[in-house]
Amino acid sequence: MRRLVTALATLSLAACASHPKPAPAEPEAPPTQGPATPTPPADPEAFRATPPQPGKPPELVLPTFQKATLDNGLTVLVSTRKELPLVFAGVAFASGSAQDPVGKPGLADLTYRMLLEGAGTHDTVALDNAFADLGVSPALEVSADGAQVGARVLTRNADAALALLSDVALRPTFQPKAFERRKKQQLADLVRRLGSPSTLGQIVFLSSVFGETHPYGHSSPGMPDAVQAFTLEDVQGFYKKHVGPAAAAIILTGDITLDEGVELAKKHFGAWKAPVAVPPVPPAPPTPARELVRVVPKPGLDQTVMMLGRPAIAAGNPDEYSLELATTVFGGFFGSRLNMNLREDKGYSYGAGAGVDPRLGVGPLSAVTSVRADVTGPALTEMMKELSGLKSKPITEKELAAAREGLIRAFPGAFESVEGLGSSAARLYFKRRPMDEFNRTVEGLRTATAEEVQRSAEQYLDPARMQVILVGDPLLIQEQVSPLELGKLTPVEPDTTAPGAPQPPSAGAP
Template identity: 65%
Template sequence: MRRRLLALSTLAVLTASACRTAPAPVPEASTPAPSPEPGPAPAADAESFRDTPPQPGKPPELVLPTFQRAELDNGLTVLVSTRRELPLVYVGLSFAVGGAGDPAGKWGLADLTYKTMLEGAGGKDTLALDQAFQNLGVSPSVSVSSDGATLGVRVLARNTEAALALLTDVTRRPALAPKDFERRKTLQLAELVRALGSPGFLAQQAFLRTVFGPTHPYGHSVSGLPSTVQAVTAKDVRAFHEAHVGPRTTALVLTGDITLEQAVALARKSFGDWKGKAVLPPVPPAPPVPARTQVVFVPKPGLDQTVVLLGRPGIAASNPEESALELATTVFGGFFGSRLNMNLREDKGYSYGANASADGRLGVGPVTASSSVRADVTGAALQEFFRELEGVRERPITAKELESAREGLIQSFPGSFESVEGLGLSASALFTLRLPMNEYARTVEGLREATPPEVQRVAEAYLAPGSMQVVLVGDPDTVKKQVEGLGLGQWTVEDPTQTPKPRR
């Protein structure tokens, strides 16, 4: 339309020039010509917005929960975090002895003990106890780690005292009947048979004994092995409960629609007269950090992928370098854009994903880097693992990498506290790891204040290639020929399903 109007205008000018003596025609109407309609913008203009990405809005202010602590005369700890939004309360008991307290040859005893405690208590058998919890609309959960255990339920606030009465019986008066123990033991063995079919579980078993040693409290998984669980008796379970469950090793955890004053009153009613000889266990000793001399291989014929697990002893949860190490491992392999993941997944296509982490425990926990890679590129993937480890020193962590890790870690904190159960488990961790009530605020402050030189120093110290042990699980015919020539150490075949003999 615009082009046609321009042509007609040009023709009128030419006609006027050729006939200057002719009178000008009188227009029929004085209505002005319509304005030309705008045409479509050029393609470049329509896409120009892509040159400037949208700016993120201001992140919401981080608000951390407040944890309060009290102690009864008998030593029982009471932990509370009040949240009034909903009439819900998490009622839990946290215990200070976990899998690290398993005696030699009977790994899995702690796990089996805490689960058997829910098989009848306070004069109720398994069915009656289960029905009592169901009458409150809940089912108790149990979680056992190396450093402790937690039993708990989420209930309506009006059912807090009733739920606590049941959990008090479970804690103080468990039946631990032989028939209930045998049923729970049978379930535990069945679960282990299933777990031992998992390459990841096999890698974890082999890794713990390689890094910590078979006699160290952290040298085995909490669930144990079939041979060690088979050795556990009902008498062992009763002895473990008597030795390790008592007021000085237990915390009552109440979070949600409840105050510290209310919690202390409930604690006195349920546990005020409780006596027991249990005491807090010693902190597990720090293991040595030797140079790598071997590649530990767990054969599993027919696997299309190889589990690659590298690691070494790291730090304890109370170590002042914890925040810096968390940032360093996050940059290395802790999120999608990390160096290890971008290399193995995005650049090479060897894996669906790779990760790294630092597990701070009551004692020194492990630093790990892992991935499941295509079996046919196991050797090449291992080379990339070590190329990235060497790159920590050769290519120092950039300010952009550090800020991405810092923001991601800090902004993820609210996810741990979004429910009353999350609050309860967070409080339980404070108890089992023996941390102060303001630990989460201190952690965030540490993440915010960690400087690039500090993070770089810690990264070089704990991600040094020579101290990272190597564990592989995969097809022997495919993997061995790829790895033996890499110079990573002696090829050592191990069967993590068997109880290892103590090292001399």
């Protein structure tokens, strides 16, 4: 048996030996090819050829303003925003520096500032401390069309803030010592400001564009000689003539509703009585052709301040939106024609701009820049070329689209804070515009046609009707501007001094 098993095993081994496994086939040689072409490296700068695309812009949400009128004629304006427990409380007055009597520029400004120099049972220091106890310091602003005083407070302090503001508006003390102190401070601040060439240019600009006796023909702070002559009786007379419930508005914005605002207004201002009406709309000034180039001499000044402008339009004018777009293309943003020429192309200036200011009455249109003194003539030539170019080189669709987008997207910036809402509400009141004015403005900017914008550009930006004011070295201006034949060079020297007031720094002083 063992032999049989052994024989079978031997046969199996023999069978395995007679059928060996085939050797693995060698791989076939690849076909003969030429040398491989290397792949060129990617250009690391290629992405610059395609600018990144902006994301979808957020939806524009404009605030809602609501209005109520109390029995005594007082207006209440409210814009509700509930995100934070904050309220802006203010009082807006319908009379501004446009109501300064002829020969007394700055009286409105001084009168309103006296409101914070003592009211009710508080003297100047006590009134300031009372506001400080609420964690605030009141802000006051005076413009041509009105004035506003107010403060941002926590919602729980809105009632207390209005109580103080009612003292300020209804019960100013007008103490003689406080008046003399305020007037001296006003003079010191004013004379210091008048050391600025730009401020001097603005003063001459307003009187040149509107005329010295026009309500808009002077700046709100006035001039030192006029302020020095003011008496306490002048201030009291302005207050009595122009401050009353029918010519004022309570502004409440933030964490408050219209019903709550009306109740607070009734509580603190409902008994206010004064026979005062809103002032008339300032008359429209003439727009004559330019005959003069006004020069404010500042010998040795390293730069020349240039201001060009004219009376333009009042708020609510049908051309308001098309003209806003036209002036934006001309000089209203960094990529405007004027700035790209004077700054980016020529290097004459750090920047140049233009804008239109629709007021209750006809407001100004202006173009402003400061250039190196040595290029005064060439820079003025370029400004005039850009004005003329609006007709010879009409505004393109690309320029119009950029202006339209920039203006509309900038709107939310005015409403970022409750104070911004308050200022916006005050502007509606000063200009006597409807509560949906901002919606109307956005719609007007969106729908203004290229033809309307071009017509406004040619009508209002006519270089022949732009008055020219230059602040700088008179000899250099004479040498460089006279050959341009833009008008007779006429020196204008505002009186910037007042008895007992500090003298402004000399040109070139640090």
